[in-house]
Amino acid sequence: MIIKNLTVRFGAFTAVDDVTLEIPDGAIVGLVGESGSGKSTLARAVSGLVPYTGAVEGVDPSRVQMVFQDPLTSLDPRMTVGASVAEGLRLPRAARQAEVERLLTLVSLPVSLAERYPRELSGGQRQRVAIARALGVRPALLIADEITSALDVSVQGAVLNLIRSLREEIGLSMLFISHNLAVVRYVSDVVAVMHRGRLVEMGPTEEVVGAPADDYTRSLLEAVPRLGRS
Amino acid sequence: MRHLPRTPAGIAGTLLVALMVILAIAGPLIWGAEAERIDSAAILQGTSAAHPLGTDNLGRDILARVLVAGRLSLALAMIATLIGATAGVILGALPSVLPRRAARLVTGTVNALVAFPGLLLAMFTAVIAGLGARGAVLGIGAAVAPGFARLTQTLAASVAGADYVAVARMLGVSRWRVMTRHVLPNIAEPLILHLTQALGGALLALAGMSFLGLGVQPPSFDWGRLLFDGFARIYATPAVALGPAAAIALAGIGFNLLGDVLARAASRRATPAGAAAGRAVPEAGELGEPDPDAVLEVRDLTVTFPGGVTPVRGLSLTIAPGEIVGLVGESGSGKSLTASAIGGLVPYPGEVSAGRLRLCGADVRELPEAECRRLLGTSLAMVFQDPMAALNPALKVGGQLAEVATVHQGASRADAFARAVDRLEHVRIPEPATRARQHPHELSGGMRQRAVIAMGLMGAPRLIIADEPTTALDVTVQREILRLLREVTDETGAATLFISHDIAVIGELCHRVVVMYAGRVVEELPVEELASGAAHPYTRALVASLPDMETDRSLPLASIPGRQPSPAEVPDGCAFADRCELASAKCAELPPLIPYRAGHRVACWEAK
Secondary structure (H helix, E strand, O other), X not given: OEEEEXXXXXXXXXXXXXXXXXXXXXXXXXXXXXXXXXXXXXXXXXXXXXXXXXEEEOOOHXXXXXXXXXXXXXXXXXXXXXXXXXXXXXXXXXXXXXXXXXXXXXXXXXXXXXXXXXXXXXXXXXHHHHHXXXXXXXXXXXXXXXXXXXXXXXXXXXXXXXXXXXXHHHOOOEEEEEOOHHHHHHHOOEEEEEEOOEEEEEEEHHHHHHOOOXXXXXXHHHHOOOOOOO | OOOOOOOHHHHHHHHHHHHHHHHHHHHHHHHHHHHHOOOHHHOOOOOOOOOOXXXXXXXXXXXXXXXXXXXXXXXHHHHHHHHHHHHHHHHHHHHXXXXXXXXXXXXXXXXXXHHOOHHHHHHHHHHHHOOOHHHHHHHHXXXXXXXXXXXXXHHHHHHHOOHHHHHHHHOOOOHHHHHHHHHHHHHHHHHHHHHHHHHHXXXXXXXXXXXXXXXXXXXXXXXHHHHHHHHOOOOOOOHHHHHHHHHHHHHHHHHHHXXXXXXXXXXXXXXXXXXXXXXXXXXXXXXXXXXXXXXXXXXXXXXXEOOOEEEEEEEEEEEOOOOEEEEXXXXXXXXXXXXXXXXXXXXXXXXXXXXXXXXXXXXXXXOOHHXXXXXXXXXXXXXXXXXXXXXXXXXXXXXXXXXHHHHHHOOOHHHHHHHHHHHHHHOOOOOHHHHHXXXXXXXXXXXXXXXXXXXXXXXXXXXXXXXXXXXXXXXXXXXXXHHHXXXXXXXXXXXXXXXXXXXXXXXXXXXXXXXXXXXXXXXXXXXXXXXXXXXXXXXXXXXXXXXXXXXXXOOOOOOOOOOOOOOOOOOOOOOOHHHOOOOOHHHHOOOOOEEEEOOEEEXXXXXX
């Protein structure tokens, strides 16, 4: 799929400015940028939550799904895990149970969690439920917006591993958004850098991280905190 | 809402409402005949032994009539409230379901109705619908509805902005289903509370309508009607009017008290039920001599909350001048409460106990209050995650900084302001004199955090506590703030306690690292050993699970199964044991924090 000349304006303010970005089938495109760079607005525009000008081609809009930063607010606190995951399924009642079980297994959660409520789960488990729910509609594109920012480091790894295994197992195309370059580098095949609403650099991960062409990308890379670089 | 607080108001409200319900059910069965019995020998009597509240113009006993009238009064009030609530909730929910233009029309209608006086609306409707109970009920229903509509609309709008509603929309769930499955269940609680109070209001309003002759007509009677009949005789025989009046007042008070109590119970978050408090309080063993060189020396610091919640358990920490100590842990590990306890900022009802809490050579708990405030005010600088919380949005930046100098150091206002500008310049805020005359919202996030640091530098800080100071900032800004903190520490010789969940940031800035897990220190090590020399399995797992710019992308990342126990359920033994690969039977016993290598201590039985 390809995002062509996408622009989002809020009044006089241009949040996303003429962004063209290709997401190859079965690839994970990482999108980095600082707060206010327009990366989340781009995600919301592609998901149809925000009006935009330009075009999103090669994907049925109803098959774009998004996973949010904080699973505690993106899961309805009054619905069980099973009910949340089943919500988007277009299946006869009899087949739903089996599909919910398949989805939970796909995100490596025990099937028994279906009866629980979100508050009874850990942050990492909750985020995996949100991913399972998104996978239920067999999305052509999954947008992950800062999905590990609200998680503790010790469970972040499990979610990142899941993202990578989903690409390998079911060939999922993904737009992976994060302010954390190290996380983006770890999961993405292609990295795109946004700054003040514009796309300033894009290329294969190793190239962008190893030999950045843009000054802003370089300053971002410079600023990444590193263990034992004192 | 499961546990109603046992306050006098709560008990009184519950009792009154229960009484009214019993009366409504049993009243007509017991006193029904008595209330209808006409006695021409006892017309218009006052108080007597046979008729405690007197009799009416047909000689019927008024006490019996009051007791019987409860059923009709309550039933009518309930029907009126239900009509109002149903109409109101539908009207309030419509804007979320309808297309935009129709939604705006409904919203406008509700706004207009809310502006209309309730009783006028009720009387207007009653007159149109015809005199009598039906008209009154419809009228009160119409008067109650706008309030419900407005409440529903406001609550629904807040839930409609939630992420889970956005997700449901993306999943293709219809608007109607979003309303019934996601919105209504999540706003039901406040609506039900409002219902209880509206019931009390409807009861009073119905009585008012009957009293005005617009409500229940004879031969039916409710409390309002009885009051209407008795009112003409209030000067001759007051009891005939006071009886129904007292019944109306008691019912109104009962429903309103119950509504209040329910609302308060709902807004109070349930405190987790835990084991008895104090289990983890460490024994005050040998403290040894205080360290004369240390800026901060804490021994056996424990913070407890009611209900057995103990977020900090026997923490000890020493920081020397010029040293930056990093306190790292996941959310819920107790690191921020440790900082609060040192600054004397633990919120009520938390309790702080410590074997020793020395700042700059004096135990802060033994100082007189004024001196303690002065010590904390001038030698302690605190920097928080959200600089907006540390700066008063209504005051100009320079004035807030100057306050430190005028209050604690007795400087004149002009001198204090000049020093504030100087300090702002020192933290490299461009055009400091201009910035000092601006309000906090006119500064960027990074600049605000610099201003907070400058505020700490107004005195001569001996200890700087920075609690997640860069978490809300972008990486490029984070880097500058970290550099500034390091410069400030070098230059003032202050000790710095830097708290963060981000082990990479800690590794870049600090000299020494203290790792917390479930309220306890599990390891304390020099920063050089953090990357590859950590001994505690938790520290090692934390380091391994952090992706950096050199992580091998072909291998899966490490992660720790399970979750950190909550502060109410920390086990007596090693808290990490059930997530640990090395755990053995010995881990049921709490491992002490013991020396491992030079400047390196660890609390683990299995650390090699």
